[in-house]
Amino acid sequence: MGDEEALGFRPLYRQVRDKLIRRLVDGVWAPGEPLPSEIQLAAELRVSQGTVRKALDAMAADNLVVRRQGRGTFVARHDEERVMFQFFKLVGDDGDRSFPQSAVLSLAQGKANAAEREALKLPKDARVTRIRRLRSMAGRPTIVEDVALPDALFPGLAGMEIPNNLYGLYAVHFGVAVASTRERLKAVALTAEDADALGAKAGAPALRIDRLALSLERQPVEWRLSVCLTDKVHYLSELR
Structure with missing residues (x-):
């Protein structure tokens, strides 16, 4: 036919x-x-x-x-402008919309725990690379985030320099394009560890963003937990 x-x-x-x-x-x-x-x-x-x-x-x-x-x-490219407007939803209360700068706090590999296996749909003995980083907006520490990535999709990542734009790294070096994300938002109180990273008080109010990034084939490729101070920024979602 x-x-x-x-x-x-x-x-x-x-x-x-x-x-x-x-x-x-x-x-x-x-x-x-x-x-x-x-x-x-x-x-x-x-x-x-x-x-x-x-x-x-x-x-x-x-x-x-x-x-x-x-x-x-x-x-489409995974450049900072695209990532910012498609995936990054925090905006300054003054309307400023800028891509945050990042500093890696730790980078390690290990056997995936139960939560990582469930989120990323991994087999029992799978390994992950974990990135913890601090992100600043307008020069102020605003976000501390923990990223878990399947080693099978990102071999050798733990030995690389980690750039500000992770999605660009995934696409260029590993051929993994993030096509969509699923997010869950929850109001939380800062843990002592997160508060120390952000220079804030333990127990202070914050927004936790639980994000699962999906490939073009709808395969989970990244699990990211971001804890955000919201005294000077807000989460903006524009629906079409």
């Missing part, structure tokens, strides 16, 4: 979207690289140009590709 029904019974644009995402997963197109034109993709996939356009629009809405007027469609 050569017509559009050959792709199956689900909405055609979603099937085309899934096929294009598979190419991103397989590294057919690198971050920042232009995709073939809508006409080329439509001819190759044997669907209408409108179906391809709708699939690309859905991918753009998920920040997987970037549409540039008059230039085409490009694979």
Whole structure:
């Protein structure tokens, strides 16, 4: 069958979207690289140009590709600007929106504990790399976070210099693109350890962000617990 029904019974644009995402997963197109034109993709996939356009629009809405007027469609990069506006939701009470600077407090490897295995869907004997870092906004320590990463996905990471933009590191050095996240927010009191890192008082109110990062294939790739002081910042979620 050569017509559009050959792709199956689900909405055609979603099937085309899934096929294009598979190419991103397989590294057919690198971050920042232009995709073939809508006409080329439509001819190759044997669907209408409108179906391809709708699939690309859905991918753009998920920040997987970037549409540039008059230039085409490009694979999204994990640069700081994209990460800030897609994944980083803390904004200064004065409206300032800037990417925080980070300092690594510790970096270690070990056998995944029960919580890490559950969050990251790991087998019993899996190992993880753990990063603890302090993040500052406007020069003020604001966030202390603990990151757990499966060693199987990030071999050798423990021996690398850890940059400010972790998602960029994952994409460039390990071919792991973070496509989406799931977050749970909870008001907490600072533990003595977190308070010491932040230069605050133990028991002071804070916001805990429990974030699971997912790959293009919806595979858990990172579990991050961030404890944030909110006396000068707030969490902003913009729904569409």
